[in-house]
Amino acid sequence: MSVYAVPKLEDYSPEALDxxxxxxxxxxxxxxxALRSESDWKTFRDRWLARKNGxxxxxxxTWLKAAPGPAKRExxxxxxxxxxxxxxAIEDAxxxxxxxxxxxRLAAEHLDISLxxxxxxxxxxxxxxxxxxxxxxxxxxxxxxxxxxxxxxxDYYNFESLNFPPNHPARDTQDTLFIAGQERKPxxxxxxxxxxTSPVQIRTxxxxxxxxxxxxxxxxxxxxxxxxxxxxxxxxxxxxxxDRNITFCDLKGTLDHAMKALFGAEVxxxxxxxxxxxxxxxxxxxxxxxxxxxxxxxxxxxxxxxELLGCGMVDPNVFEFVKQNGYDxxxxxxxxxxxxxxxxAMLKYEVEGIQLFYEGDVRxxxxxx
Ligand SMILES: [Zn+2]
Numbered sequence: 556m557s558v559y560a561v562p563k564l565e566d567y568s569p570e571a572l573d574x575x576x577x578x579x580x581x582x583x584x585x586x587x588x589a590l591r592s593e594s595d596w597k598t599f600r601d602r603w604l605a606r607k608n609g610x611x612x613x614x615x616x617t618w619l620k621a622a623p624g625p626a627k628r629e630x631x632x633x634x635x636x637x638x639x640x641x642x643x644a645i646e647d648a649x650x651x652x653x654x655x656x657x658x659x660r661l662a663a664e665h666l667d668i669s670l671x672x673x674x675x676x677x678x679x680x681x682x683x684x685x686x687x688x689x690x691x692x693x694x695x696x697x698x699x700x701x702x703x704x705x706x707x708x709x710d711y712y713n714f715e716s717l718n719f720p721p722n723h724p725a726r727d728t729q730d731t732l733f734i735a736g737q738e739r740k741p742x743x744x745x746x747x748x749x750x751x752t753s754p755v756q757i758r759t760x761x762x763x764x765x766x767x768x769x770x771x772x773x774x775x776x777x778x779x780x781x782x783x784x785x786x787x788x789x790x791x792x793x794x795x796x797x798d799r800n801i802t803f804c805d806l807k808g809t810l811d812h813a814m815k816a817l818f819g820a821e822v823x824x825x826x827x828x829x830x831x832x833x834x835x836x837x838x839x840x841x842x843x844x845x846x847x848x849x850x851x852x853x854x855x856x857x858x859x860x861x862e863l864l865g866c867g868m869v870d871p872n873v874f875e876f877v878k879q880n881g882y883d884x885x886x887x888x889x890x891x892x893x894x895x896x897x898x899x900a901m902l903k904y905e906v907e908g909i910q911l912f913y914e915g916d917v918r919x920x921x922x923x924x
Pocket of ligand 1: 844845846847848849850851852853854855856857859860
């Protein structure tokens with residue numbers, strides 16, 4: 556950009572004045588065309604308008620102040636006119652610069668809405684939760700409500716009230732994780748990680764008089780090392796029905812219906828005598844192998860049957876603990892059952908190792924999406 560001096564006036568004739576004004580305005584216009592940024596513009600503005608030594612100040616000093624008396628009026632008019640036009644041109648140039656930078660910003664921020672967006676895969680329910688919900692839904696459809704309870708339980712709810720007396724060998728079947736440092740507490744108040752969802756049976760019966768139909772989904776803990784079928788943390792769905800005249804027949808009918816709802820109408824069930832402290836009589840329920848329809852295969856160890864859950868009629872000793880709330884074993888009876896959710900999920904989805912459920916490997920989990 557050329558820096559120019561204010562033209563010297565040779566005389567104060569109108570022609571000479573017009574010529575000098577035109578020369579300055581032409582220089583001004585040249586400069587505005589060359590402006591590219593806000594800082595260009597500021598430099599430009601200061602050169603023209605600065606009080607000290609700005610071009611307009613120089614014009615004032617060298618033209619107007621130096622003009623002889625008679626010419627002052629004519630010079631003053633032109634200087635004012637030049638000033639107005641210069642100020643307007645400088646302001647306009649600012650507007651243009653600002654508009655251009657706004658345009659540039661808009662161009663930089665331009666969003667092409669026709670581009671495909673970033674697809675974030677939507678999460679799905681974990682297969683264990685999915686199966687747990689399916690099981691619960693089957694029982695909900697039969698009129699069961701859902702019961703929940705704490706994962707950190709007392710010895711009383713986890714064992715004693717379920718007819719596992721202290722030091723009873725039945726406790727050995729559930730290798731239990733106890734909370735440390737509770738030696739001073741009475742044994743029944745000591746805390747542990749619940750080994751089954753069954754404590755919620757007692758907790759619910761304490762709150763709610765019979766009749767009762769609940770399913771209890773939840774997480775349970777045992778001191779089992781991780782192998783293909785065992786995990787220290789796993790999930791159960793427990794069920795409890797208490798009413799007048801409940802018989803083993805109701806238990807069989809209910810579970811048979813539930814298994815058909817879960818695995819298909821062609822599935823058969825059978826019951827084998829078993830033992831659990833809180834049921835009497837107790838049974839293990841087996842379903843006909845869902846892989847070979849009972850013909851015999853590797854999965855059912857060629858027996859045609861797969862053991863799936865434990866069940867039985869509620870032991871009258873258990874009702875003793877909640878007798879004050881209407882659970883009189885002479886008037887009412889009930890059945891209970893409990894199943895491992897992972898086990899059923901492994902059967903349903905033919906998963907070979909239980910650890911796959913907990914490793915969080917997306918390649919495994921995305922198969923359930
Ligand atoms: Zn089979």
